[in-house]
Amino acid sequence: MIPRQRYDFTGIPGRKVDVSDTTDPLQYFELFFTEELVSKITSETNAQAALLASKPPGPRGFPRMDKWKDTDNDELKVFFAVMLLQRIVQKPELEMFWSTRPLLDTPYLRQIMTGERFLLLLRCLHFVNNHSISAGQSKAQVSMQKIKPVFDFLVNKFSTVYTPNRNIAVNESLMLFKRQLALRQYIPMKRAQCGLKLYVLCESQSGYVWNALVHTGPSMNLKNSADGLKSSRIVLTLVSDLLGQGYCVFIGNFYTSPMLFRELHQNRTDAVGTACLNTKQMPIDLKKRIAKGTTAARFYDELMALKWYDKKEVIMLSTFHSDTVIEVDCRNGKKTKKPCVIVDYNKNMGAVDLADQMLASYPTECKRHKFWYKKFFRHLLNITVLNSYILFKKDNPEHTISHVNFRLTLIERMLEKHHKPGQQHLRGRPCSDDVTPLRLSGRHFPKSIPPTSGKQNPTGRCKVCCSHNKDGKKIRRETRYFCEKCDVPLCVVPCFEIYHTKKYY
Numbered sequence: 085m086i087p088r089q090r091y092d093f094t095g096i097p098g099r100k101v102d103v104s105d106t107t108d109p110l111q112y113f114e115l116f117f118t119e120e121l122v123s124k125i126t127s128e129t130n131a132q133a134a135l136l137a138s139k140p141p142g143p144r145g146f147p148r149m150d151k152w153k154d155t156d157n158d159e160l161k162v163f164f165a166v167m168l169l170q171r172i173v174q175k176p177e178l179e180m181f182w183s184t185r186p187l188l189d190t191p192y193l194r195q196i197m198t199g200e201r202f203l204l205l206l207r208c209l210h211f212v213n214n215h216s217i218s219a220g221q222s223k224a225q226v227s228m229q230k231i232k233p234v235f236d237f238l239v240n241k242f243s244t245v246y247t248p249n250r251n252i253a254v255n256e257s258l259m260l261f262k263r264q265l266a267l268r269q270y271i272p273m274k275r276a277q278c279g280l281k282l283y284v285l286c287e288s289q290s291g292y293v294w295n296a297l298v299h300t301g302p303s304m305n306l307k308n309s310a311d312g313l314k315s316s317r318i319v320l321t322l323v324s325d326l327l328g329q330g331y332c333v334f335i336g337n338f339y340t341s342p343m344l345f346r347e348l349h350q351n352r353t354d355a356v357g358t359a360c361l362n363t364k365q366m367p368i369d370l371k372k373r374i375a376k377g378t379t380a381a382r383f384y385d386e387l388m389a390l391k392w393y394d395k396k397e398v399i400m401l402s403t404f405h406s407d408t409v410i411e412v413d414c415r416n417g418k419k420t421k422k423p424c425v426i427v428d429y430n431k432n433m434g435a436v437d438l439a440d441q442m443l444a445s446y447p448t449e450c451k452r453h454k455f456w457y458k459k460f461f462r463h464l465l466n467i468t469v470l471n472s473y474i475l476f477k478k479d480n481p482e483h484t485i486s487h488v489n490f491r492l493t494l495i496e497r498m499l500e501k502h503h504k505p506g507q508q509h510l511r512g513r514p515c516s517d518d519v520t521p522l523r524l525s526g527r528h529f530p531k532s533i534p535p536t537s538g539k540q541n542p543t544g545r546c547k548v549c550c551s552h553n554k555d556g557k558k559i560r561r562e563t564r565y566f567c568e569k570c571d572v573p574l575c576v577v578p579c580f581e582i583y584h585t586k587k588y589y
Contacts, residue, residue, distance in 0.1 A: 090330070095329040097250070099478070101115055107483075112475050113468065116241040116245065122157045124211075130154045149204075151200065155205060161502040163205045165502075167465060168469065169495050171447065179199060182198070221303065238464055242296075243295055245475075248287035248326075251288035251331075251334065252285055252332070252333050254285050255336055257284045259282070259463045260447075280460060280463075281298070282297065282298055282299070283296065283297040286438070286439055290435075291474065292439075297321060302314075304318075306320075311347075311364070315338055318339065327352065328353070332354040332355065333355050335355065336433070339357065340401050342363070346385075346386065355402070356401070356432075357402075359399045366389060367389050376393045390423055398426065400425045409422065409423050410424050412427060439470060443466050443470060446466055469494065472490075528584050530565045530566070533565065541564065543562040545560060545573060546562070546563045546574055548582050549561035563575045563576075563579075565580070567584070
């Protein structure tokens, strides 16, 4: 039997939104992360800060809400830039980014934003009004509503800004999260193994993330399929806007079924995937053993099921391949023969893993992220930068900029455009290596910490004592005195002198 040819591809791949300067990474990033989205986050963050400020103070170690000042779009974009920088210059704890110890010192970051302000913004970062979260749904769906508006907005931008090339791939991705969460899933084959599971559609050639769904359990809002299987419904939901244009979708054996492939074929969409012989409507006679290096194929209407024995048996299903075997080069320089369907599948299926691999160098792990949706936001921020980089490379094929250098340039442009010098609310910390820090200049005098409405004789933790470690533990020492000019609690002897005479203490 001679299988039919592939459908003619009628899609128009490429960027659909104009960019005035194709050499500016920031313009690509702002195709997705628009002013509309940032304004929404700013509004919700300020509202959350007002809510937290109305509550009793949190445990020690939490940033103090009495220091809060409402944020704006520019400051929040600087905050996002710092978030991105922290994934390049990685440190075990957030506080270390503002440490003055020579081994950890990052002076430029202190010049951009104080550690106290960053932690305040991180604590108050919010994406949706809690009162708008509807009850009566599963725990997973209720949890997802914490970040759903941002997720839906970005995924919609991913699919409207760019149209993928002919070959696309559907697979699972996992964002590591070890804490208790109704959304958490376990995938042993993934590097992270447990966390938030996403079903992702990527362009095979580049790894561009075009569409995605978050696994929220049985009540997911999915398209209907002929076989009624959830796996088929996931695929049809992800590719629904690309049907009828001659696309070819590559999928794994979790999704592959003859009924799904027929439904895709009826919608002018080809499909290729690994399969299991115990799947409904797969040919039974392929279960017979074959010799190593040989193939066996069965054709039925538009489908071809092929079995190939290499190191183990591999089952493939395709809507357009024949059982042709071709000669390919091996890694050791030798040549071997493989079925054409296997070669095409290996070439195009790894798109989601390619995207995960490019994101792996910028992990979202952070000890401060007790709230999963804030960590997921970092993950979405990372995906947005990745898609921006892919579009930048497509428009500038002669440009040799690497992924990490693209990120650095993007961060520089974000700070250049949105950072407002002199508005960091510095508290006596050094601004630059070339400028004498305020605390090292003259005319500093100790004073008693003034009484507050809650305490007649308030105390504060000495800045110098708390910066030292003893036997691996931080020293905590309270004092009734502070430097009024620096607004820093300090022991009168010897810490006041140390703080105002030594850059590194």
